[in-house]
Each structure stands twice: as structure tokens, then as C-alpha cells.
Amino acid sequence: MRRGQGVRRVGRGLVLALPFTWLILFYLVPFALVAKVSLSQSVLAQPPYRPLFDWHDPAGFISKLHQLTLDAYVGLTQDSLYLQSYVNSLLIAALSTLLTLLIAYPFALAIARSPRRWRIPLLLLAIAPFWTSFLIRVYAWILLLKDEGLINNALIALGILHEPLHIFATNTAVVIGIVYSYLPFMILPLYVALDRQDKALLEAAADLGAPPLSVFRRVTLPLSLPGVIAGCLMVFIPAVGEFVVPDLLGGSETLMIGSTLWNDFFANRDWPTASAAAIVLLVLLIGPLAVYEHHQMQSEPRR
Amino acid sequence: MGPAEADAGPIVRIEGLCKSFGAVRAVDDLSLAIEQGEFFALLGPSGCGKTSLLRMIAGFDTPDQGRIFIGGKDMTEVPPHRRPVNMMFQSYALFPHMTVAQNIGFGLVQQRMSKPDIAVRVGEMLRLVQLEGLERRRPDQLSGGQKQRVALARALARRPSILLLDEPMAALDKNLREETQMELAALQRRLKTTFIVVTHDQREAMVLSQRMAIMRDGRFEQIGTPADIYERPTNRYVAEFMGDINLLKGRVLGHENGTSKIATEAGPASVAASRDYAAGTEILFALRPERIRVNPARSAASNDPNVFAGRISGRSYRGETTLFEIELASGTNIRSLRQNDDQRTANDVDLGAEVSVQFSADAGIVLPL
Numbered sequence: 001m002r003r004g005q006g007v008r009r010v011g012r013g014l015v016l017a018l019p020f021t022w023l024i025l026f027y028l029v030p031f032a033l034v035a036k037v038s039l040s041q042s043v044l045a046q047p048p049y050r051p052l053f054d055w056h057d058p059a060g061f062i063s064k065l066h067q068l069t070l071d072a073y074v075g076l077t078q079d080s081l082y083l084q085s086y087v088n089s090l091l092i093a094a095l096s097t098l099l100t101l102l103i104a105y106p107f108a109l110a111i112a113r114s115p116r117r118w119r120i121p122l123l124l125l126a127i128a129p130f131w132t133s134f135l136i137r138v139y140a141w142i143l144l145l146k147d148e149g150l151i152n153n154a155l156i157a158l159g160i161l162h163e164p165l166h167i168f169a170t171n172t173a174v175v176i177g178i179v180y181s182y183l184p185f186m187i188l189p190l191y192v193a194l195d196r197q198d199k200a201l202l203e204a205a206a207d208l209g210a211p212p213l214s215v216f217r218r219v220t221l222p223l224s225l226p227g228v229i230a231g232c233l234m235v236f237i238p239a240v241g242e243f244v245v246p247d248l249l250g251g252s253e254t255l256m257i258g259s260t261l262w263n264d265f266f267a268n269r270d271w272p273t274a275s276a277a278a279i280v281l282l283v284l285l286i287g288p289l290a291v292y293e294h295h296q297m298q299s300e301p302r303r
Numbered sequence: 304m305g306p307a308e309a310d311a312g313p314i315v316r317i318e319g320l321c322k323s324f325g326a327v328r329a330v331d332d333l334s335l336a337i338e339q340g341e342f343f344a345l346l347g348p349s350g351c352g353k354t355s356l357l358r359m360i361a362g363f364d365t366p367d368q369g370r371i372f373i374g375g376k377d378m379t380e381v382p383p384h385r386r387p388v389n390m391m392f393q394s395y396a397l398f399p400h401m402t403v404a405q406n407i408g409f410g411l412v413q414q415r416m417s418k419p420d421i422a423v424r425v426g427e428m429l430r431l432v433q434l435e436g437l438e439r440r441r442p443d444q445l446s447g448g449q450k451q452r453v454a455l456a457r458a459l460a461r462r463p464s465i466l467l468l469d470e471p472m473a474a475l476d477k478n479l480r481e482e483t484q485m486e487l488a489a490l491q492r493r494l495k496t497t498f499i500v501v502t503h504d505q506r507e508a509m510v511l512s513q514r515m516a517i518m519r520d521g522r523f524e525q526i527g528t529p530a531d532i533y534e535r536p537t538n539r540y541v542a543e544f545m546g547d548i549n550l551l552k553g554r555v556l557g558h559e560n561g562t563s564k565i566a567t568e569a570g571p572a573s574v575a576a577s578r579d580y581a582a583g584t585e586i587l588f589a590l591r592p593e594r595i596r597v598n599p600a601r602s603a604a605s606n607d608p609n610v611f612a613g614r615i616s617g618r619s620y621r622g623e624t625t626l627f628e629i630e631l632a633s634g635t636n637i638r639s640l641r642q643n644d645d646q647r648t649a650n651d652v653d654l655g656a657e658v659s660v661q662f663s664a665d666a667g668i669v670l671p672l
Contacts (some may be wrong), residue, residue, distance in 0.1 A: 207361060207388075
């Protein structure tokens, strides 16, 4: 009995240790490295910052601590490029998230309300594009959106347009690309939330005099809010830092933090500034997430 | 049909209702009239079609054939939100994101009742089900019994002309169930609203309802008052469904002086005349265990009708009652239930004792074979 409990405790410890080790190795350590670089001074060298730790002089670590500087963070505030990138990224991500939600909700609802044997095949269809390369799918959008692309050619051929729409290389194209790419991330949590809704609740609402639209507004929608929030986070957070879509579909007007970071790292070789920008982005994203988590904890049923 | 005529008729009238799910005929050509103010029970085992019938009255399912009239109006095709009917769900189906008060007021908001009026009606309903003070709780903060009351209050808040109850006690434990059944029956008498309850528990149906229908395979086996159905079942299925019963094979010998003579496999019996069966008809002779008395063997006069000799072959003491299993001289087994209204006699008949069983002429029920 006692022995069994001991074994169980060790077992539970092992089960917990695995994800924690994973998080420490692949999340916390890289994060600490980036944080350290963001506090270093930029130099023209290899690596392009002044290292804190030297294998040949381990003891020098303490004496070098005073070299840490907030210069990179100060730099962020002095160049309006960063502020613009952040604001632009947040706006594009927010708009994309909203559009994704509006498109994904009917999909998720239709799948959740279809006959049981159809649900999994329909979900697979929604995820099917993931089986081809993300890069190729975004490239495909270039062919669709550019001035002499499929969409413009078709619209002109049909006589609906006389001049091609300039969508490619604009923020609009970026939003389209993000909405397209992240749609499944929205559909899945929405589907889960809608699928587990008790159908008796919908009947109860109808029984109490609610026509279908009221049933949706007063029961279906509020009960799916956890799915809405989860889906929005799963789209919004990666969309803010999105690099590939703006790089391929965006134009000169497109200023997103992902591209700015890339430029700092690889073109300007200013690693401390790029790291600082990344840390600020992280803080910007973790803030709302922490608020949401706190809210979740509050609304959890107290038992 | 004018409104005056509509008022005079039954509150629910069902004509030739049929509903199939795939190859299964859930409801098979049912016709029924339920009067205003009745407490009506649909009783049957699971899968007998009672819930399908209830769901069609509520409007959740449409019948394949037949019509449903509510208050004299044809409501067969009317969607649930436009029927003057409310339902209390087996799972209660309380809205988890709303408080008790919001749940009860849900249907009133839908009626565009003003906020103060809603508050008044919700207060009224909370008093009715004795839940004052819980209006701000959420369903997950309520006990099973409280949830059930909220569901009841919510379904009654719109003052429906018919309240449908789908297995209303299924989720309650036994003690609470009996108490709640009495309360529900009293509530219905006070409100005079028509209640239609679906249940698989024959005791519950008897306690609650004034009239009931026994269902099997989508059809009604018998419709009547609880006493009618218990005392005068029309067939073996109903007799067995309503409670423990002894069934003896027999043949009608003849009728004389208001009694019918019957030769059963256990011996001769006489019952109050049942002229439905001509002399010579093979029948089942049914006896409820509580109508059979166990006597010490010596009191048995050998050839009296309605007295069979036997030996106690089983005895289960249940506190308020004792069930005896008696092996009759003919080899048939029969069960007798004795009320233990006297402590001394509760266990005075031993296993293996020679006894005779006796029943009165109105105890026997003649059923078709």
C-alpha cells in the first residue's frame, strides 16, 4: 500500500518532469539566451555582440556583468520604425483574427451540427491544406492575387472589372494570406467548443420560445466563447510575429515586426536590438494572455 | 373550428400518429385525448416510444403521419418556440452560463415581458419551488434536487397550457424522489395545468398521475386510472409491467350466480364473473402476491375453491413485508406477500412448513392467454 503510493508519486513526478524538462530546454534556455543578447552591446565582430561569458576566462563573468546595458531597449524607443512595426503588426493580426473568426465560425458550426459520421471527414478536409508545404500555399496566393493573376484575369474576362485590383504587395494581401493560413487553427477550437455543447440546451431554448436566431445569440454563442477566445489566441499570437506571409505577399507599405526583426538580425547584424525587439513583442503578447488566464481561473466553477 | 368549440375539447388530441427512426417504428398509429387539467403519465420500458411521443408534442420531432391538436388547434407543423407547451428535460438542460434567475426568466425575456414583470414572475416561481435566495447561483453551484426545481420553475414560468416532464425524477436519489413525487402531484393539483409525464417507473406513474397509458413498441397497451390498470389489466404484459404477479394457466368452466368457475393448473378457482370468456376458453389466471393469504395447513378444507395446499419453499423478509414462495401440491409455484403489521407474526411461518394459500373471489384476474 505504502510502497504503491511511493511508486505512484515517483511516477507522477516523472510524468510532470518530462514536459517541464522540455519547456526548460527548448523554451526557457533559448529565451534566456535572447534576453542576454538583448542586454549586450553591439559590436562589429563574430558574434556581433560582446559576449558575457568566455570559456577561456570563466571568472571574468562577474566582472563583465557591468557591461550589460539597456541600450538596445532605449534604441527601440528612439527609432519610430519599431513603434510602427508593432502597431502595424498588432493591427494586421487583429484584423486577420477577426476575419478568421467570422469565416471559421460558420464552418465549425456546420461541422459540429452535421451527422456524426460526417464530422471527422469534414474536419480532415478543413485541415487537408496542411499536408502541403505552407510556403508553396502562400506562393500560390501570389499567382491568385497579382495584377495579372487568376482572380484579376477572371474578373476582367467576365467584364466585372476593367482595371486589375492591386491586391498583391499590399496589407490586404497580407491579411488574406494570414486568414487563409490560420483558418484551421480557428476552426478546431471552435469545433471542439460547439461539438460538446449539450443539444438539449438548444431544445430547451427553443422550447422556451426562442426562434433559431435567438437560440444562437443567447445560448450557442455565449457557450462557445471559450472556443472563440482559444481560437483567437491561436491565430492572433503567431500572426503578430508572422514573417513568411508579409515577406511574400506584402509590399513596401507592409511593416511587420517579423520582417523588422529579420532585417536587424541578418541585414543590419544588430543582434542586441533584434533580441530586444523580440523580448518586447513577447511581453506585449504575454500581457493579454495573462489577463485571459486570470479571467479563466476566476470563472472556473468553484468546487 | 371556432375558439369556443376549441375550448370545449381536450387540451391535447393526437390522431393516428406515426414516427419511424430508420427501420424502427418508434410511434405506431397512436390516438389519444388528454383533458384540460389532467396529470397524465406515459409509462413503458425504454424504447417503447414514450419519449418520442413527448418530443412530438413539444415540437422537437415531426410525425411521419397523423395530427397533433393542442387547445383545439392543429400544431403538427408548428415549431417548438411557437407552441403553448413547455418541457422539463430529463437532464434539466439548465443554461450553465446563466444564473438561476436568468434561467427561469429565459422564456419571459423571449416573450418581451418588461424587466420588472420578469423579476416579479421569477420571484413567484422561486417561491413556488421553494428556492428563494438562490436566484444568483449558477447551475453548477446547485444540488441535484435544486437543479430539478429550477428546471421545473423555468418550464412553468411562461404559464404553459401543458407542461411536459421527461423522466423528472430519474436523476434524484430514492428518498428525495418519493418526497418530490408527492410535491409535484400537489403542485399540479394547485396549478390545474395539464401535466404529461414520461416515466419507466410504474410506481412513479401511479403516484403522480390521474390517468396513464402503458406503452409497448410504439403502441398503447392500456389507458386508464392507476387503480384501473393495476387492478384490471387487460393483458399479461400490462399485468406484469405494473408489478409482481402470479400467472396460472387455466380454463373457464362456466358462469353462475355472478361468479365464474375456472380450472387452474393449481386447482379450482372462482372469480367475479368475467363474461368476456366463454366456457372452455383457455386463459391465464392472475393473482397479485399481496392478495394471497398464507394459512397454517390444517385450516385448508380440501375442495374449497380459491384455497390451494402447499409448502413454503422460500421466504424473504423485507422489513415492512415478507415475500413467501409456496410450492403448491400441483407442483406450481406461487408468491404471497404479507404485510408485517404485527412484529410477532413477522417470522412465524418457517421454511418447509405445510400451509395453504387462500384468496378472495375478487382477487383473481382473468387474462387472455
